[in-house]
Amino acid sequence: MTSETRTERPLSLDTGFLLARANACSLEATHAALEPHGLRVRSYSVLSLAAAEERLSQRDIAEYLRLDPSQVVALVDELQKRQLVARETDPHDRRAKVVVATDAGRQLREAASEAVHHAQAEMLESLRPVERELLRDLLERLAFQDHA
Amino acid sequence: MTSETRTERPLSLDTGFLLARANACSLEATHAALEPHGLRVRSYSVLSLAAAEERLSQRDIAEYLRLDPSQVVALVDELQKRQLVARETDPHDRRAKVVVATDAGRQLREAASEAVHHAQAEMLESLRPVERELLRDLLERLAFQDHA
DNA sequence: TATTGTTATACTCTATAACTATA
DNA sequence: TATAGTTATAGAGTATAACAATA
Numbered sequence: 001m002t003s004e005t006r007t008e009r010p011l012s013l014d015t016g017f018l019l020a021r022a023n024a025c026s027l028e029a030t031h032a033a034l035e036p037h038g039l040r041v042r043s044y045s046v047l048s049l050a051a052a053e054e055r056l057s058q059r060d061i062a063e064y065l066r067l068d069p070s071q072v073v074a075l076v077d078e079l080q081k082r083q084l085v086a087r088e089t090d091p092h093d094r095r096a097k098v099v100v101a102t103d104a105g106r107q108l109r110e111a112a113s114e115a116v117h118h119a120q121a122e123m124l125e126s127l128r129p130v131e132r133e134l135l136r137d138l139l140e141r142l143a144f145q146d147h148a
Numbered sequence: 149m150t151s152e153t154r155t156e157r158p159l160s161l162d163t164g165f166l167l168a169r170a171n172a173c174s175l176e177a178t179h180a181a182l183e184p185h186g187l188r189v190r191s192y193s194v195l196s197l198a199a200a201e202e203r204l205s206q207r208d209i210a211e212y213l214r215l216d217p218s219q220v221v222a223l224v225d226e227l228q229k230r231q232l233v234a235r236e237t238d239p240h241d242r243r244a245k246v247v248v249a250t251d252a253g254r255q256l257r258e259a260a261s262e263a264v265h266h267a268q269a270e271m272l273e274s275l276r277p278v279e280r281e282l283l284r285d286l287l288e289r290l291a292f293q294d295h296a
Numbered sequence: 297t298a299t300t301g302t303t304a305t306a307c308t309c310t311a312t313a314a315c316t317a318t319a
Numbered sequence: 320t321a322t323a324g325t326t327a328t329a330g331a332g333t334a335t336a337a338c339a340a341t342a
Contacts, residue, residue, distance in 0.1 A: 012288070018290075019171045022290040023167045023171040024214045045159060052158060065169075142170040145271070
């Protein structure tokens with residue numbers, strides 16, 4: 001056990017670093033896919049949640065996307081200006097505003113989603129199908145941990 | 149095959165979204181771990197590469213971290229001001245500047261690395277050891293693809 | 297008193313173009 | 320002419336605090 005035995009731990013073995021780099025690759029591809037649709041990753045995410053059936057409030061959306069509620073305001077503002085989503089006051093809690101996609105919003109989201117998944121399929125094509133599902137499963141467990 | 153057969157594809161099944169969310173969790177934990185050491189994720193990454201044996205130039209570092217070369221300038225400036233790294237002109241190409249860690253830089257990197265890996269072990273503790281290695285392997289293949 | 301959405305502000309990160317020195 | 324580093328600048332993303340309406 002000499003003093004040279006210490007672990008060197010290069011960045012390339014660091015899961016956090018790999019996560020960041022893989023995410024950067026993914027973001028780049030996704031932004032390129034969304035650009036023709038006039039969306040960015042964040043506005044696409046908000047639009048997607050607005051098009052879901054759950055009738056999420058801005059607070060819900062903020063938590064789900066790990067954004068500050070004040071950031072969601074600006075994103076919803078922009079989508080609303082483009083008539084892709086609407087704000088509806090929740091009758092059960094009149095403080096909360098449910099964000100719902102309009103028909104135009106749903107249509108755009110559908111087309112954008114197609115483009116996004118095409119880009120991601122390309123990014124993932126070096127993995128075998130089983131590995132893709134495994135990766136998704138592992139990431140989901142990591143991304144939706146309680147403690148974080 | 150009715151019109152209702154279309155795939156809904158919620159965000160929660162989107163690998164890109166999960167990658168982004170998991171990365172956000174990781175970044176948060178890593179920043180918290182680095183804060184006592186006076187480093188951010190990006191400066192830590194640059195310092196780590198400067199402490200490696202490869203004698204990387206700023207251009208190499210930019211490519212590895214997927215940063216613009218101009219961003220690396222600012223990061224190295226700051227680390228150099230704190231005497232954690234030094235710029236050395238590459239004798240083989242006098243345009244290039246190799247970034248090397250000082251002794252103080254190496255010491256700081258070692259301590260910071262300890263903190264980072266502790267934080268990440270915590271984040272990954274819900275995965276079994278085999279799954280952690282599998283995740284790292286999959287991410288590495290994704291992060292260091294040629295096409296991107 | 298606590299929470300939702302909002303506004304305002306400042307800070308970090310990212311992207312781009314132009315310049316210099318070397319090749 | 321092409322590349323490494325630098326500078327400057329603008330835009331996107333992030334974090335914080337304070338406030339009004341509602342619970």
